[in-house]
Amino acid sequence: MLLGAARMSLEDANEKKPGWFYSELITITFCALALEALCNAFGERFVPNWNDFESSTPIAKLRIICSHLNIDADFTAEPWSRAVWLIRFRNKIAHAKPEFIEQNERWSRDEYDDLRDSAPKSKLEKQISPNNANKAYEAAVAIKDTLCDGISIEPVSYTHLRAH
Numbered sequence: 001m002l003l004g005a006a007r008m009s010l011e012d013a014n015e016k017k018p019g020w021f022y023s024e025l026i027t028i029t030f031c032a033l034a035l036e037a038l039c040n041a042f043g044e045r046f047v048p049n050w051n052d053f054e055s056s057t058p059i060a061k062l063r064i065i066c067s068h069l070n071i072d073a074d075f076t077a078e079p080w081s082r083a084v085w086l087i088r089f090r091n092k093i094a095h096a097k098p099e100f101i102e103q104n105e106r107w108s109r110d111e112y113d114d115l116r117d118s119a120p121k122s123k124l125e126k127q128i129s130p131n132n133a134n135k136a137y138e139a140a141v142a143i144k145d146t147l148c149d150g151i152s153i154e155p156v157s158y159t160h161l162r163a164h
Contacts, residue, residue, distance in 0.1 A: 002034035003140060010137050013130060024133040025093075031140040032058075032090035035083055039065060042147055058087045062143075069150035079146075082139035092124050099123065 006027045013023035039061035043050045047068050053061060059075070062083060066073040073080045103120040 002030045002037055003137075003144065006030035006034060006137055006140065010133055013133050021128060024128045024130060027133040028086065028089055028128065028136045029093055031136040032086040034140050035062070035086060035143060036090075038144055038147060042069075046151070059084055065147065066150075069147065071146060071150045073146075078135075079139035079142040082135055083143055086136055086139065089124075089127060096124070 009023040009026040009030065013020045013027060017023065036058045039058050040054075042065045043053060043061055047053065047064055053064055056064070062080075063073065063075075065071075075081055075084055099122045101120045101122055
């Protein structure tokens with residue numbers, strides 16, 4: 001559900017529909033939330049004594065799950081490094097703090113007239129971009145797919161379903 005919402009917001013952002021900046025924000029945030037939800041779902045199902053790890057950070061949870069599923073996750077490379085960025089981004093959104101922004105620019109009169117009503121962006125706002133929204137979604141889907149691929153499929157006996 002969270003990845004579905006991220007995908008829909010990403011489509012709106014990529015089509016530059018009104019409010020597309022906020023659609024990028026939604027995409028990135030929901031991808032981070034999706035990773036957290038995936039960790040909880042996979043951990044509950046595949047990690048013994050998951051309650052011991054439930055209060056861990058999402059990245060720690062992801063490492064534990066990958067270890068249990070024998071997935072070689074290199075958190076210095078994509079898509080795993082993007083997961084680290086996503087969780088940090090989510091934390092900054094959830095625990096936002098005010099930031100003093102100072103901007104010193106030299107503009108022509110025409111540039112000033114065009115830009116005077118636009119507020120300078122915070123460090124967090126600068127991370128919200130079409131590129132980051134697309135990469136966030138690609139990474140979340142890639143991690144979900146990798147986790148799913150790491151599940152061993154055991155044969156199921158359907159003999160108990162047969163009518164006697």
